[in-house]
Amino acid sequence: MIYKANDDVRKSLVPMFENIDSTIVQSYLQGHMGTAYVDDLKNPTVAQVVVGIFVFYAGNPDTEAAEEMLNNLPDYNLVIVGSDDWKRRIESARRNGVEKFPRYSLEKNPAHLDRNHIQSILATLPDGYEVKKVDKEIADKASFDELSEDFVSQFESVDDFLERGKGYAVLFEGKVVSAATSFSIFDEGIEIEIATDPDYRRKGLAAVTASALILDCLDNGLYPSWDAANAESLQLAEKLGYVFKETYDTYFIDTGK
Structure with a gap:
């Protein structure tokens, strides 16, 4: 089961997303905009952050909650993750309707x-x-x-x-x-x-x-x-x-x- 994160949970997610170099995910983690969903409101092990069309995943990709999150995405979105394990999870869970392409990060x-x-x-x-x-x-x-x-x-x-x-x-x-x-x-x-x-x-x-x-x-x-x-x-x-x-x-x- 997944839950919408509150402010207390939001603050606890910061270490989970440390491998994703994006100011957009920071806009949620710092409390400015966006929403997040987690598998547990006290001790989350997987999280989904949504800011507009951008969706970020972190935590353990090999859980039922991760599967549920991947199968309950908003329409037409761009998904960004910070590990190869998450990439493999997305590609295996969403074989249809998935297109991988490069974006370019700047200093x-x-x-x-x-x-x-x-x-x-x-x-x-x-x-x-x-x-x-x-x-x-x-x-x-x-x-x-x-x-x-x-x-x-x-x-x-x-x-x-x-x-x-x-x-x-x-x-x-x-x-x-x-x-x-x-x-x-x-x-x-x-x-x-x-x-x-x-x-x-x-x-x-x-x-x-x-x-x-x-x-x-x-x-x-x-x-x-x-x-x-x-x-x-x-x-x-x-x-x-x-x-x-x-x-x-x-x-x-x-x-x-």
């Missing part, structure tokens, strides 16, 4: 982010476009939500996002064509979510909007963490100054299969 070192360099990228905004900090008016625009539903979805509301999160958008004739926001937050900073309208790509807009968000974070003593979902995201991160750390396995699981 979390603020010294790599040179303000002058990032400011120079921000200055490359093409004529006719403008960069604005995300406020309620921008957050309520259909063009903002259409770019990525994950810009604010981990927060309780738009107002909660505006209070606890951060975001910048590039607008063209009043339409949001690129934006970068805090997908999630943790004690020391944010995890960046970024998207650009396909009709406005190859103009450097993603780099500009990311630059605005990164500079805001640095100015406020926060670290703008970047985890690259693909090679294009990695290339953009490196252009901004981030340094590649390692590739790691991620599982996309379609629960309908």
Whole structure:
């Protein structure tokens, strides 16, 4: 049987997830957002943490509770684990509807982010476009939500996002064509979510909007963490100054299969 974790259980899960280098799982472990499920509320041996589409597993994969957790996943999720035993468990338990692909981890070192360099990228905004900090008016625009539903979805509301999160958008004739926001937050900073309208790509807009968000974070003593979902995201991160750390396995699981 599995149980939804309370705050006391949450604090006890920190050592269990120490092998997973993700600020997204930290956002749950530090009490900012997300939920978790465990096999025992007093002495958990296996745990599932869910933050948006990201699901993290830790503990003993060879238990009935682990099997139950793996068979009761949210729809369309990305699963990240910290051991080969968990990888084998996922691949054996979910033979259908599982796709393994690489993501790219970057060093979390603020010294790599040179303000002058990032400011120079921000200055490359093409004529006719403008960069604005995300406020309620921008957050309520259909063009903002259409770019990525994950810009604010981990927060309780738009107002909660505006209070606890951060975001910048590039607008063209009043339409949001690129934006970068805090997908999630943790004690020391944010995890960046970024998207650009396909009709406005190859103009450097993603780099500009990311630059605005990164500079805001640095100015406020926060670290703008970047985890690259693909090679294009990695290339953009490196252009901004981030340094590649390692590739790691991620599982996309379609629960309908």
